[in-house]
Amino acid sequence: MITMKDIIEEGHPTLRSVAEPVEFPLSDELRKTALEMHEFLVNSQNEEIAEKYDLRPGVGLAAPQINVNKQIFAVHIMEYDEEGNEVGPILSEIIFNPKVISHSVQQVALKEGEGCLSVNREVKGYVPRPKRVKFTYQDIDGNEHTLKLRDYEAIVTQHELDHLKGIFFYDHINEENPFAQDDNLELL
Numbered sequence: 001m002i003t004m005k006d007i008i009e010e011g012h013p014t015l016r017s018v019a020e021p022v023e024f025p026l027s028d029e030l031r032k033t034a035l036e037m038h039e040f041l042v043n044s045q046n047e048e049i050a051e052k053y054d055l056r057p058g059v060g061l062a063a064p065q066i067n068v069n070k071q072i073f074a075v076h077i078m079e080y081d082e083e084g085n086e087v088g089p090i091l092s093e094i095i096f097n098p099k100v101i102s103h104s105v106q107q108v109a110l111k112e113g114e115g116c117l118s119v120n121r122e123v124k125g126y127v128p129r130p131k132r133v134k135f136t137y138q139d140i141d142g143n144e145h146t147l148k149l150r151d152y153e154a155i156v157t158q159h160e161l162d163h164l165k166g167i168f169f170y171d172h173i174n175e176e177n178p179f180a181q182d183d184n185l186e187l188l
């Protein structure tokens with residue numbers, strides 16, 4: 001299973017490189033790695049397992065973060081009810097060879113900013129990203145899919161897409177004023 005020791009940190013060159021496309025059918029090894037990336041996210045959101053293995057909770061994980069320079073990322077975003085019980089998956093998928101088709105001019109950012117499993121420090125500031133994004137990808141069997149996301153799911157997905165291009169979330173933060181706002185930016 002993947003644990004925090006497998007996740008490389010900023011400063012490692014792989015995190016600033018462009019990931020390679022994935023060939024299908026997957027090798028047994030790459031299929032296993034992809035499934036383990038998704039399993040890490042599920043484990044990291046399970047209180048007992050996260051505590052037992054000291055996992056930082058994550059809703060996304062990109063292959064370059066475990067030093068695999070391939071165009072793969074996993075997302076696992078669950079819906080919770082007011083008591084904090086899991087209702088079901090909002091977006092839970094392993095994405096291969098994603099290609100952005102279009103995105104909105106309108107931007108969104110999380111009020112609390114973003115973090116990253118490969119960045120062991122807090123970097124304050126709004127991370128402006130397109131509010132809506134449409135992209136194609138292949139699933140673990142190589143089947144093509146098209147997905148249109150908005151708001152939080154779009155933010156998480158674009159954070160992962162950035163990792164495949166060697167971009168960190170803080171590259172998008174306004175240096176002069178990290179909390180700069182304009183009427184094209186909606187805070188979530």
Ligand SMILES: OCN(O)CCCc1ccccc1
Binds near residue numbers: 059114117118160
């Ligand atoms: O690359 C995934 N990762 O570092 C985990 C954090 C994911 C994430 C956190 C806040 C907003 C968007 C995405």
Ligand code: NI
Binds near residue numbers: 159
């Ligand atoms: Ni990250």
